[in-house]
Amino acid sequence: MSEKAIQDYYPDALSHCYGCGRLNPDGLQLKSHWDGEEAVAVVHPRPYHIAIPGYVYGGLLASIVDCHGTGTAAAAATQAAGHEISEETILRFVTGSLHVKYLKPTPMGVPLEVRGKATEIKGRKVVVSITVKAGDEVVVTGEVVALQMPDHLFPEGGVG
Amino acid sequence: MSEKAIQDYYPDALSHCYGCGRLNPDGLQLKSHWDGEEAVAVVHPRPYHIAIPGYVYGGLLASIVDCHGTGTAAAAATQAAGHEISEETILRFVTGSLHVKYLKPTPMGVPLEVRGKATEIKGRKVVVSITVKAGDEVVVTGEVVALQMPDHLFPEGGVG
Numbered sequence: 406m407s408e409k410a411i412q413d414y415y416p417d418a419l420s421h422c423y424g425c426g427r428l429n430p431d432g433l434q435l436k437s438h439w440d441g442e443e444a445v446a447v448v449h450p451r452p453y454h455i456a457i458p459g460y461v462y463g464g465l466l467a468s469i470v471d472c473h474g475t476g477t478a479a480a481a482a483t484q485a486a487g488h489e490i491s492e493e494t495i496l497r498f499v500t501g502s503l504h505v506k507y508l509k510p511t512p513m514g515v516p517l518e519v520r521g522k523a524t525e526i527k528g529r530k531v532v533v534s535i536t537v538k539a540g541d542e543v544v545v546t547g548e549v550v551a552l553q554m555p556d557h558l559f560p561e562g563g564v565g
Numbered sequence: 566m567s568e569k570a571i572q573d574y575y576p577d578a579l580s581h582c583y584g585c586g587r588l589n590p591d592g593l594q595l596k597s598h599w600d601g602e603e604a605v606a607v608v609h610p611r612p613y614h615i616a617i618p619g620y621v622y623g624g625l626l627a628s629i630v631d632c633h634g635t636g637t638a639a640a641a642a643t644q645a646a647g648h649e650i651s652e653e654t655i656l657r658f659v660t661g662s663l664h665v666k667y668l669k670p671t672p673m674g675v676p677l678e679v680r681g682k683a684t685e686i687k688g689r690k691v692v693v694s695i696t697v698k699a700g701d702e703v704v705v706t707g708e709v710v711a712l713q714m715p716d717h718l719f720p721e722g723g724v725g
Contacts, residue, residue, distance in 0.1 A: 423614050423622040431613035433624075453591035454583050456659070458720045462583040463660045464631045468624025499616070500623045503665045510659075510718065558670060560618045 407490070410436035411444060411476040414495040418560045424472035435469060437476035437521070439490065444477040446519040461511040466545050469519055470505050470535050474549025477521030478531035482553070485526050498531065498551035499558070511537070511544040521549075529553035567650070570596035571604060571636040574655040578720045584632035595629060597636035597681070599650065604637040606679040621671040626705050629679055630665050630695050634709025637681030638691035642713070645686050658691065658711035659718070671697070671704040681709075689713035 412425045412435065420428040425435040437444040448469055456462045478498040480490055488494035511517070518538045525532040529552055537545035572585045572595065580588040585595040597604040608629055616622045638658040640650055648654035671677065678698045685692040689712055697705035 419617055421615050421618060423616070424624045429613060429615070453589060455581050455586075455589070456583070457579055457714075457718060458581060460718075462628075463663065464584045464624070464628025467627035467631060467663055467665075468622075471624045471627060499670075500667055502667065503623065503627055503663070505627075505663045507660055507662065554617075558617060558620070 406438050406440045406445065408438075411439055411480045411490070411495075412436060412472075414490060414492050415497060416492065419497055422472065424468045425476060433468060433472070435472045435476070437473050437519075439480040441484070442522065444473060444480055444521045446473055448517045448519060450513060450517070452513070455513060456510075459513055461513055461517075463505070463507055466507070466511060466537060467503060467505045469517070469537065470545070470547035470549060471500055471503055473519050473521045473535055474503070474533040474547065475500055475551050477523060477533045477535075478549070478551035481523035481533075482526055482531050497554045499554050501530070501550040501552045504548045506546045507544070508546065509542065509544050511539050515539045566598050566600045566605065568598075571599055571640045571650070571655075572596060572632075574650060574652050575657060576652065579657055582632065584628045585636060593628060593632070595632045595636070597633050597679075599640040601644070602682065604633060604640055604681040606633055608677040608679060610673060610677070612673070615673060619673055621673055621677075623665070623667055626667070626671060626697060627663060627665045629677070629697065630705070630707035630709060631660055631663055633679050633681045634663070634693040634695055634707065635660055635711050637683060637693045637695075638709070638711035641683035641693075642686055642691050657714045659714050661690070661710040661712045664708045666706045667704070668706065669702065669704050671699050675699045
């Protein structure tokens with residue numbers, strides 16, 4: 406398991422994401438760690454991230470699936486291209502679509518284990534399958550279709 | 566168009582949702598207004614709700630689709646049951662699944678118009694179709710499968 410999170414390889418100009426940007430002090434700062442096959446994150450929802458009393462907000466879970474999905478895509482596609490993951494090599498993805506199934510209510514006060522795996526890598530598209538567990542129970546599954554970021558979306562002046 | 570938002574009919578005990586609870590000071594406080602056929606909300610993303618510079622975070626958009634979806638389901642199902650929408654009659658829904666398509670990047674600095682319509686009401690299930698527009702452009706579409714909240718999830722002591 407890599408000690409450094411996938412998101413910490415993203416260039417500064419692309420590190421303001423509310424869900425996973427290390428440079429967004431108001432954001433969730435998701436950290437996904439790549440083990441060569443899967444990306445794993447542990448998330449501690451804050452007390453105000455509630456849906457109904459006792460349970461975690463579904464939109465937070467969707468946000469986690471979203472950013473863990475693009476992070477998994479970045480690591481898997483960079484590796485599939487034959488590169489070590491580094492600041493220089495990492496590819497960057499945006500979300501084309503997001504599908505989240507809430508299998509059961511997600512309890513508050515339990516760390517959530519999030520796992521992502523690329524099930525398809527084809528051209529600029531990566532499909533990622535995600536599970537979220539609370540303790541031993543899978544509470545959420547998700548699928549993210551991630552698309553390699555088009556050049557015109559890169560901030561002016563480059564991303565380095 | 567109703568002046569009072571659908572979410573403002575929810576009982577206090579169910580009004581802490583991070584996405585749409587009027588009693589969650591840290592939350593998004595989405596307000597969806599019912600016109601008898603559709604629910605409409607206008608959302609102003611905050612500057613820190615960014616994905617990459619200039620564009621709105623996809624997880625925020627998923628959160629809006631989520632809460633606007635359950636709100637639309639609540640209004641549509643209450644009306645379909647033959648009731649005026651009120652604090653006493655409104656039904657409450659949770660999200661079974663969420664599907665969001667990001668058709669194009671959503672620009673920051675533009676109010677977003679969110680529309681939801683029930684496409685199926687069957688037993689305890691309501692399917693809601695959602696569009697998000699930035700100016701004249703549809704940037705996101707979504708589908709929410711909403712399920713009427715099971716009694717065991719109601720906070721102890723009732724919801725009144």
